[in-house]
Amino acid sequence: MSSFSSCQSVREARRVAIFGGTHGNELSGVTLVHLWMKNGTEIQRRGVETRPFITNPRAVEKCSRYVDTDLNRAFTPENLSAPADGQLPYEVLRAQEINRMFGPKGSPDAYDVIFDLHNTTSNMGCTLILESSKDHFNLQMINYIQKALAPASCLVLLNEHPLLKYSTARSVAKHPVGLEVGPQPQGVLRSNIFESMREILKHALDFIELFNEGVEFPPCSVPVFRVSERVDYPRDANGNIMAMVHPNLQDCDWEPLNPGDPMFQTFDGKTIRYQGSGTIYPTFINEAAYYEKQQAFVATRRETLSANAVRKA
Amino acid sequence: MSSFSSCQSVREARRVAIFGGTHGNELSGVTLVHLWMKNGTEIQRRGVETRPFITNPRAVEKCSRYVDTDLNRAFTPENLSAPADGQLPYEVLRAQEINRMFGPKGSPDAYDVIFDLHNTTSNMGCTLILESSKDHFNLQMINYIQKALAPASCLVLLNEHPLLKYSTARSVAKHPVGLEVGPQPQGVLRSNIFESMREILKHALDFIELFNEGVEFPPCSVPVFRVSERVDYPRDANGNIMAMVHPNLQDCDWEPLNPGDPMFQTFDGKTIRYQGSGTIYPTFINEAAYYEKQQAFVATRRETLSANAVRKA
Ligand SMILES: [Zn+2]
Ligand SMILES: [Zn+2]
Numbered sequence A, B: 001m002s003s004f005s006s007c008q009s010v011r012e013a014r015r016v017a018i019f020g021g022t023h024g025n026e027l028s029g030v031t032l033v034h035l036w037m038k039n040g041t042e043i044q045r046r047g048v049e050t051r052p053f054i055t056n057p058r059a060v061e062k063c064s065r066y067v068d069t070d071l072n073r074a075f076t077p078e079n080l081s082a083p084a085d086g087q088l089p090y091e092v093l094r095a096q097e098i099n100r101m102f103g104p105k106g107s108p109d110a111y112d113v114i115f116d117l118h119n120t121t122s123n124m125g126c127t128l129i130l131e132s133s134k135d136h137f138n139l140q141m142i143n144y145i146q147k148a149l150a151p152a153s154c155l156v157l158l159n160e161h162p163l164l165k166y167s168t169a170r171s172v173a174k175h176p177v178g179l180e181v182g183p184q185p186q187g188v189l190r191s192n193i194f195e196s197m198r199e200i201l202k203h204a205l206d207f208i209e210l211f212n213e214g215v216e217f218p219p220c221s222v223p224v225f226r227v228s229e230r231v232d233y234p235r236d237a238n239g240n241i242m243a244m245v246h247p248n249l250q251d252c253d254w255e256p257l258n259p260g261d262p263m264f265q266t267f268d269g270k271t272i273r274y275q276g277s278g279t280i281y282p283t284f285i286n287e288a289a290y291y292e293k294q295q296a297f298v299a300t301r302r303e304t305l306s307a308n309a310v311r312k313a
Helices: A027-038 A057-062 A077-081 A090-102 A136-149 A191-212 B027-038 B057-062 B077-081 B090-102 B136-149 B191-212
Strands: A007-010 A015-020 A049-054 A113-119 A125-130 A155-158 A175-182 A220-231 A243-245 A262-266 A271-273 A297-307 A309-312 B007-010 B015-020 B049-054 B113-119 B125-130 B155-158 B175-182 B220-231 B243-245 B262-266 B271-273 B281-283 B297-307 B309-312
Touching: A007 A136, A015 A027, A015 A191, A027 A049, A027 A113, A027 A191, A077 A090, A113 A191, A125 A136, A125 A191, A136 A175, A136 A191, A136 A220, A136 A297, A136 A309, A155 A297, A175 A191, A191 A309, A191 B243, A243 B191, B007 B136, B015 B027, B015 B191, B027 B049, B027 B113, B027 B191, B077 B090, B113 B191, B125 B136, B125 B191, B136 B175, B136 B191, B136 B220, B136 B297, B136 B309, B155 B297, B175 B191, B191 B309, B220 B281
Parallel strands: A007 A309, A015 A049, A015 A113, A113 A175, A125 A155, A155 A220, B007 B309, B015 B049, B015 B113, B113 B175, B125 B155, B155 B220
Antiparallel strands: A125 A175, A220 A297, A243 A262, A262 A271, B125 B175, B220 B297, B243 B262, B262 B271, B281 B297
């Protein structure tokens, strides 16, 4: 196999959007986007049009995750093609509007890259979220970001799970990138989380500029955590939780959980242990927004993806 | 001065309430109260009737701080005496109901002690909140709790400030005690925070049992942090914040802030320093719920209160 044959031609990335406020109480993205809407110097790059955009302004106004329904689950084909008759939930109407502005999803007219900025209450550090293991442009961008950030780290969560994958706002773009930084409580802006997010965006935009200038990026490998399962809290017949995340697991996002390890602690002090087969790597541990989604953490498995060399078509 | 003359007779504390869910998204108190409503063995003490109670069930249902207005600011004389005509905000009606059940506030019929359970996103650890420096029963209870917890600590925030004091739910009782434990994000239940809160309640109820049995508690001194000022984020003309809590101050609740110390960091990296006179001890630093109250932290000053000996009348 020659290096020539494995180099993939990718259309240049002229139109880039940065979404903030997809969840209105995740303040790092809201604040960065507001800042850049006033003065975009920091996100300008040669040959790239970068558009900062508040996706859910009514949720931002209320400092709540959403108004009627989760915008970041709303970009389904059914929603995007529903007749806009005024009876639809606010976020469904908004998804249609965003799809018209930055899509249409899956079409040649769609934006090239959308970065969607999120915060989590979990101790996940900096995380890039991918929706496809075959998007070599994104994999190369991640590799670039990781090298630029070192020795600080930025992990990759890959969600290609047939049942657990959801219809994100960023999925409108050709290359959707989720950026999840924590821990940060909802409704709080922490300087360390804010600056980490800002730095990742800087490197991501630098990569796009270099790519558009014709730089070729050689093959590389990218370690990822692939979503494998959703694990709920133990609950009673009324749906009330009966146990908390065990102190040994709390804040230990990305660390191995082995069969027999403590997972939950009941209110009378009993330990519930992980009974699955093989090592998993929990993440989104005890995320506030996921109580309503019946999810105490997301189980992942480690693997390494191979990224083809890419260059501008 | 003989020890006899300084011993204060206090009415026994037969009726005690434990409030959870005064803010519906502060889950330690909500969970403990739900637990104890199902099985109250843990909070039963000889000669004490202890009643666990969810104060804002509609906010708990929504997992939000409140529905119409902050319940923990609603117990003003105006609200409590307003004609209940159905036009009142939900929390004002609820305050009237709670006042009928546990008060009336300021009357001999009021409950003896109300513990009100709160969580904060700030790094405050375990904090007891007092509304009066002259409540010797409460001061003795705090001294008892602190000794029982040692070497773990539980600090005391005293809010007697003429302008900054507010009309709490617990203020209905003869002896109101706020319990504030953090850091815990809104909508999240952390086992460490939950267990800390539970342990403090245990010691508090033990004290009440001993007191009712006639044990005399000798004079003691109680170090407190007295609320002196409210400090807001720097804001622009539209009320949007222009700076974040400085990383040197973030998570440093109860630590001294001296003139010249970094206090805020603007979005372009400039440091705003504390310019006041003398050392303050900030707390409630970067609390999520206080953005809407124009408050980045509460400034306090340290002092030591003297508690009289107390025994049952
Ligand atoms: Zn989010
Ligand atoms: Zn509270």
